[in-house]
Each structure stands twice: as structure tokens, then as C-alpha cells.
Amino acid sequence: MALERELKFSLLDDYFPSKLELEPVFKREGYRLMANGFHTQTDLYYDDALASLEKAGWALRKRSLKGKTLACLKHKGRQLGDVTEREEIEAEFQEPWPVAIQSKLLSITFRDLEPRLELSTERTSYRIFKDYKELALLGFDSVTAKEPGGKNSIRFSEAELEARGETSNTTLESLAKLINSVIPINPNSSHKLERALVLLSLSQTL
Numbered sequence: 001m002a003l004e005r006e007l008k009f010s011l012l013d014d015y016f017p018s019k020l021e022l023e024p025v026f027k028r029e030g031y032r033l034m035a036n037g038f039h040t041q042t043d044l045y046y047d048d049a050l051a052s053l054e055k056a057g058w059a060l061r062k063r064s065l066k067g068k069t070l071a072c073l074k075h076k077g078r079q080l081g082d083v084t085e086r087e088e089i090e091a092e093f094q095e096p097w098p099v100a101i102q103s104k105l106l107s108i109t110f111r112d113l114e115p116r117l118e119l120s121t122e123r124t125s126y127r128i129f130k131d132y133k134e135l136a137l138l139g140f141d142s143v144t145a146k147e148p149g150g151k152n153s154i155r156f157s158e159a160e161l162e163a164r165g166e167t168s169n170t171t172l173e174s175l176a177k178l179i180n181s182v183i184p185i186n187p188n189s190s191h192k193l194e195r196a197l198v199l200l201s202l203s204q205t206l
Helices: 019-028 167-178 190-204
Strands: 004-008 034-049 059-067 068-075 078-080 083-092 114-130 134-147 154-163
Touching: 004 167, 019 034, 019 114, 019 167, 083 167, 114 190, 134 167, 134 190, 154 167, 154 190
Parallel strands: none
Antiparallel strands: 004 083, 004 154, 034 059, 034 114, 059 068, 068 083, 078 083, 114 134, 134 154
């Protein structure tokens, strides 16, 4: 399994800073910012009626992105300060699920899994370099979440700063301070799935 390390942040609204706003701040500290484009993606998260995956700390999704369908299994992971470190498996989707994912979830009956949540994300991202070495991927996400086929939906915004290679957690935290000098960001270790489930539940009680 691959190891993902990232910092996640809640944003107060849908305003995302432009490259023109971010670039001078990074340049002063010797970093180079490269636009990585804009894309949309749709994620379907799966679980059984007993929420077996959620209870075991796993999130299983099917992602539609740029004409491809990818399967991904992520663990809830552990916190190292504000940095979340988690295991993940990502592979091209194959019915019923990729072998690498099935072999990790031997206690799960895959035919019992059903879509539980749909997330549609609009992402603007940047690659961060120093001395020609890529250090991190910065993404600004506008997320809409709903139950598959449901009418009720919620929307939230967040930012992610994902380490590349051996980039240290200290470097990630330094980069986060630069971002915070441009736009207020609040550390939030919750996975998109966790945050969406909480917000949907709250919206249904109002």
C-alpha cells in the first residue's frame, strides 16, 4: 500500500486565491508555484448496511475522472501533529473490485456493498517546487455531497496540501503558513467522507 501524507484545511467560503495572489508569497521563500489546472471529479463511496467499512476505519470509493474510473481504498490513518498519514490503494476499477483491494478487505462481502454517498468536487491545484524538486501538491476543492438519488445536498470548501516523495512534515507545515498568509485556513483532519456525513446529518436535523 502507498503511504499518503497531507494537511487538510477548512475554508470559510468558496473563494480560492489565484496564482497571482499565491505566487509572490512562495517566491519570497524560494519556492516556485506551477499551475496544475482545474478539473471536476465524482466519487461514489461504498459500504454495507452495517457500515462495516466505516467502523473499521476504511473508506472505499469509485472515482470518475477525465474519462477514467478509479477504485481507491483509504484508511483513516493517524495524526502526526496536524499532518494525517494514511495507507491507500488506488487502481483502475475492475468488476467487482480490484484484487489488491479485495485482498485487503477479506472480512467484507463485496456483493453487499452499495453506494452510500456521492461527492462531486471542483478542484484547482498547484504543484510546489524548490530547487527543481517537487515538494507538494496544493489543491482547493469545492465539494457537493448527497446520498445517491437523494435531493438533500450540502456544500463545503477545503484545501489540501499533499507531500510528494520524502517532503518532511515540517516543510508541509511551513508551506501551510504561507498559504494562511494569503487566505485564512483552519486545520481539519477529517476525510471528505467524514465531513460530508456529519454535515448531511446536521442538515437533516435543521
